[in-house]
Amino acid sequence: MNVFYLGFWLPPSLVARNPQTNGAGQLWESRFLQSLCSVAELRIASIVDRKLALSDAERNNAGHLLLQGRFGKDLQAYPSFRELRKQYVGWRHQGWKPDCFVVYNSHPIGNAFTRFLAKYDPEVKRLLLFLDSKCFGKNVELLKRLRLRLKPLHCSDEEMLPYFHGVASASLSSESFCRDRNIPWHWFPGGAQADGLLDSVQTPSSDGITRLGYFGSHSDYAGLKDLLDAFAANPHLNLVLSIAGEGSKTGELKQRVASDPRIEWVGFFKERKDLGHWASSCHMLVNPRPAGYGNDNNFPSKVFDYLQLGRPILSSITPTLQHAFGDSVMWYDADRPQALSEALVRVSQKRISLLIQDGANLRDKYAQRFSWEGQIESLKEWMYRIR
Numbered sequence: 001m002n003v004f005y006l007g008f009w010l011p012p013s014l015v016a017r018n019p020q021t022n023g024a025g026q027l028w029e030s031r032f033l034q035s036l037c038s039v040a041e042l043r044i045a046s047i048v049d050r051k052l053a054l055s056d057a058e059r060n061n062a063g064h065l066l067l068q069g070r071f072g073k074d075l076q077a078y079p080s081f082r083e084l085r086k087q088y089v090g091w092r093h094q095g096w097k098p099d100c101f102v103v104y105n106s107h108p109i110g111n112a113f114t115r116f117l118a119k120y121d122p123e124v125k126r127l128l129l130f131l132d133s134k135c136f137g138k139n140v141e142l143l144k145r146l147r148l149r150l151k152p153l154h155c156s157d158e159e160m161l162p163y164f165h166g167v168a169s170a171s172l173s174s175e176s177f178c179r180d181r182n183i184p185w186h187w188f189p190g191g192a193q194a195d196g197l198l199d200s201v202q203t204p205s206s207d208g209i210t211r212l213g214y215f216g217s218h219s220d221y222a223g224l225k226d227l228l229d230a231f232a233a234n235p236h237l238n239l240v241l242s243i244a245g246e247g248s249k250t251g252e253l254k255q256r257v258a259s260d261p262r263i264e265w266v267g268f269f270k271e272r273k274d275l276g277h278w279a280s281s282c283h284m285l286v287n288p289r290p291a292g293y294g295n296d297n298n299f300p301s302k303v304f305d306y307l308q309l310g311r312p313i314l315s316s317i318t319p320t321l322q323h324a325f326g327d328s329v330m331w332y333d334a335d336r337p338q339a340l341s342e343a344l345v346r347v348s349q350k351r352i353s354l355l356i357q358d359g360a361n362l363r364d365k366y367a368q369r370f371s372w373e374g375q376i377e378s379l380k381e382w383m384y385r386i387r
Contacts, residue, residue: 001040002097006113007104009033009046011058018052019270024216028301029104031193035372039380045084047109081112100125100383111155114163130169131298166386168379170299172319186382189324191372192304200276201309204283206352211240213282215275216302218247223288225249228256230340231263238348244269244278279309283355284347287315291334307366312358314343328362
């Protein structure tokens with residue numbers, strides 16, 4: 001099977017020079033493409049921030065086209081689309097043709113190329129790999145739809161769906177949106193991968209104070225502020241909160257660290273093994289995604305890292321996560337203001353030895369079920385079935 005993939009994945013050499021770009025999306029795409037390579041011949045195009053300097057080797061990689069521009073800026077998106085179209089036509093003239101085109105998430109460049117491909121190579125299967133959006137599957141008000149029509153390359157999700165033969169998505173809410181339009185849909189949350197983690201992670205000590213850990217983006221949509229507020233609301237809480245990563249809320253976090261000895265910031269980890277070393281001191285890991293921000297419409301991939309680390313999980317209720325893990329996770333309702341504070345109290349009252357056992361049970365139960373190999377095999381079978 002030949003597959004042409006359009007996404008945002010950066011070559012490892014570029015990530016090595018710009019380690020801060022190695023976010024959750026980059027890791028997810030890297031694992032996805034690595035696994036997909038085992039069942040398909042891949043050619044890749046990636047949308048890359050124009051601020052990142054490319055080497056000659058990166059610019060001239062025939063199998064990985066890098067489209068530089070500021071994502072979302074219309075006047076820069078159109079040249080990227082033209083370059084992508086030109087490269088694809090060149091591949092076709094050289095005799096290479098994909099069986100399937102996969103575009104990661106809904107965006108103007110991907111939409112424009114999908115419409116082009118529907119006319120140029122209509123027999124190529126066109127698939128949307130949808131992972132994250134505030135509005136996909138939701139009704140867009142008339143005024144916003146009219147504004148979209150005035151922007152180059154923009155097209156609403158509802159207008160784009162007929163151009164796809166299928167949608168693979170982590171979002172359960174997108175299923176009915178596709179079903180109502182007779183578009184085949186496949187649940188695809190991704191997989192768990194232990195790369196660099198299991199070599200360095202150890203079982204935490206069962207003595208002392210319970211340590212709750214968070215890693216990931218320091219931003220509103222990830223919920224770090226909500227976590228800090230809930231922690232500060234109970235100054236007598238018998239917990240230590242250890243935080244890794246960075247982002248727009250890192251400055252606020254530093255202020256909290258200076259005023260509360262129960263909170264620590266360990267910085268940004270460049271290597272997976274460093275993440276494993278840090279997690280060895282944590283008894284539980286938290287996913288504090290707040291209500292809103294489209295969080296009902298995504299699957300936070302870091303939960304798979306939490307799973308591989310063998311730690312129990314405290315998480316806000318998210319339909320996709322509940323579907324995956326059932327009652328194996330300690331849930332709280334992010335729509336209720338006091339729910340996270342109450343959940344932290346429950347964590348502090350649970351024996352550390354039981355938390356350690358809960359984490360081991362979670363990994364044993366789910367790591368194999370959500371292996372990348374199994375997820376890719378299921379995706380491949382679905383891709384062959386759709387028409």
